[in-house]
Every structure is written in C-alpha cells, then in structure tokens.
Amino acid sequence: MFSYSHxxxxxxxxxxxxxxxxxxxxxxxxxxxxxxxxxxxxxxKMESMEIISPVVNVSCSYKKPSTFADIININTxxxxxxxxxxxxxxxxxxxxxxxxxxxxxHCFVSKSGRPINIQKEYPDFYQxxxxxxx
Numbered sequence: 001m002f003s004y005s006h007x008x009x010x011x012x013x014x015x016x017x018x019x020x021x022x023x024x025x026x027x028x029x030x031x032x033x034x035x036x037x038x039x040x041x042x043x044x045k046m047e048s049m050e051i052i053s054p055v056v057n058v059s060c061s062y063k064k065p066s067t068f069a070d071i072i073n074i075n076t077x078x079x080x081x082x083x084x085x086x087x088x089x090x091x092x093x094x095x096x097x098x099x100x101x102x103x104x105x106h107c108f109v110s111k112s113g114r115p116i117n118i119q120k121e122y123p124d125f126y127q128x129x130x131x132x133x134x
Contacts (some may be wrong), residue, residue: 001075002076003073003074004073007070007071008068009068012100013068018067021060027072028039028090034076035060049122051116051125052109053109054107056085056107059105060100061102063101064102071094073093074090075092085106085107086105086106087104088104088106089101089102090104
C-alpha cells in the first residue's frame with residue numbers, strides 16, 4: 001500500500017464549504033502518479049516509451065465530507081493487474097474518518113491507440129507493478 005496526502009484547497013470546495021465531489025477524481029490521479037513514480041515508472045518515463053494508460057472506468061463512494069484545509073490521506077494499492085489492464089483502489093481518510101473509497105481502471109495503449117500487452121512488451125514495468133502489489 002502506498003500513502004499520499006493532499007491538503008484541500010479553498011477553490012476545491014463548493015458554496016457549502018465542502019470539497020466538491022469531482023475533486024476526489026483529481027486526488028486519485030495525484031496519488032496514482034506519486035505511486036507510479038515511487039516504483040520507478042513516472043508518467044514521463046511511460047510516455048517517453050510510448051505507453052499511454054487512459055482511465056476506462058472510475059467509481060467513488062463518498063462517506064463523509066471533507067472541507068478546506070483538511071489533509072486527506074490517500075492509501076493507494078494495486079487491486080488487480082492483467083496483461084492489458086490495471087485496477088487501483090483508494091481509501092481516503094481525514095484523521096481517523098473515512099471520507100471516500102474509490103477505484104480506477106486503466107488500460108495500456110500505444111500512442112497510435114493499439115492495445116499493449118504490458119506483460120509481454122514491457123516486462124520490467126509489469127514486474128514493478130506486481131512487486132508493489134505484494
């Protein structure tokens with residue numbers, strides 16, 4: 001499991017002072033990018049190797065609101081990895097309070113849009129993600 005923290009900014013809140021629900025998707029992306037960098041596969045590195053990993057599905061379950069200046073701790077883990085797809089799970093808390101659980105699903109494609117068998121074509125990347133999921 002990989003931990004990442006995000007401090008809620010004023011502009012990320014709505015008129016009621018609550019973090020707008022759409023921002024949790026951005027927080028997931030921040031945590032995912034930090035996770036990938038921590039295993040030696042930054043998005044810059046992946047893109048330089050022409051590996052693109054678009055989001056194909058995302059789901060969030062909002063439990064409690066967060067507000068301006070809250071520090072959201074995001075625990076990120078690999079839920080599933082196949083040759084073509086990666087599913088990440090996120091648990092977001094403020095202190096001991098669970099605020100959101102979520103998942104994102106990503107595929108792997110070349111710049112031309114051709115699906116990539118990540119296990120076969122980029123075994124070092126595949127192994128790094130596998131090792132991080134243990």
